[in-house]
Amino acid sequence: MTMQLLLDDAGIEYDYVQMETALPPLLFLHGALGVRGQFDALRKHFPERSQIALDFPSHGESHVTHGAINGERLARAVLALLDALQIEKVDIIGHSMGGYAALVLAHLAPARVNSIVNLGTKFYWSEEAIDKTSKELDGDQLRARSPRHYEALAALHPASGVDQTLRLTQGLITDFARWQLSEEMVRATKVPILLSAGDRDNLVPMAEIVKLFDALESKLNAVAILPSTPHPLQHLPLDCFELIVRRFWVAAVRKTLA
Template identity: 25%
Template sequence: MTDSLSFVTAGDGTRIAYRIDGSGDQPTLILSNSIATTLHMWDQQIAELSRHFRVIRYDTRGHGASGVPAGAYSIDRLGRDVVELMDALNIERAHFLGLSLGGFIGQWLGIHAPERIDRLILSNTSPYLGPAQPWDEAINSVLQSKDMTERAEMFLRNWFPADMLAAGGPVIDEIRAMVLSTSRHGLAANFAVVRDTDLRRTISLITRPTLVIAGEHDPVTAASHGRAIAETIAGAQLKVLPTVHLPNVELPKEYLETVLGFLRSTN
């Protein structure tokens, strides 16, 4: 899928890259990527999603074509980036689907900007991935490495089943390329977001209709984390798929059915 990117400038001057697919007269759906990927991690879903929604994808700061400001980032800043993107595009309310780091952002939005969110999907995510020490070590390791080669292989092992990884192919190659192209400084700054975020208590404040998607074999954000989110948010639904960490890539058809079933539901 060729790039057709536009940009908005966040409140702190950082440029955020985004693209829009679908008709403007449809409900808006915002997609938020996992750490070390870009908005293209959603490519397999776009053709179908854009039949039903005006789909807005963006590169989280520190990723893809978005800016990479110096220093550690915060979940508040990542959440405000979404609100400011919506403001710039005159979007009053939208559905929001975030995976992994994008799911952290979705939780923040559900807590702090519920008036901007219609239906919320939190995929393969967690309210807390502490303690801090392993993240500090990961940050130091990333900043000291000469490139992303070793980190890319580690991510891929954590994101996909071994047989799918061994088989390779274009989809795996595309995800690997996304990781390899990620700024080391951007990755470290977003690792700091995960290190510093603890939403375990405050997600009880989320009142928007919420679907939690978890991967049965996910070693990054365990299925138990998804269950804990669903149990904490009143009325939340839980769907556990037989996948690792990127179910939209591993089982795209089943993932799409799950997402559309929830977003198009009247319950």
């Protein structure tokens, strides 16, 4: 069932499926220009879990009333939703920017995050990467370069409209020049993290995944490289990914108790 949470500066559309289980709910966080429905196929692989999936502010069916968006605003929107649902703790699967928002949430409120599975999340944002990605999000250039892609995005983001969604997402990327998570911030959360990405991901080099894994220096963390997998979520090998995630959860519990 689709529900809405009204905040001072946004309206958040979300799905919440409750199951009879002692496990924390599983929270799905989509990437920049994504929507919660892109997780539908993956969600079927975890039928025993309570599940939450939302559209971030300015994405999909969620809207914003004013202001820019950045990693902290996305994380605080998630935190507001957890408060409204009276959920103390969640396991998170975050794709791309959703994974970054999960790390920001763990930084802001580590007690609310049981574990994080990041898929194709870019952590290190250099000036070159910010500039390149920002240009790719320019609405006029995108429409001229690929009208079909532009129209597809317009269909995905009816609440704010594709131009506003692109503009606000562009601002989210350029905000990395002002503030980014540090390795120390993530390490200090002590939240178990699985860093995963496809070996054909054109946004997240494998060297960056390994660099962050080494920097976190925790026995609770793990890294997984998915074979023959590019960045878009629709190319995720679902059975393989489910197996990796479940093994990570089991290992994280074991290591926490050790």
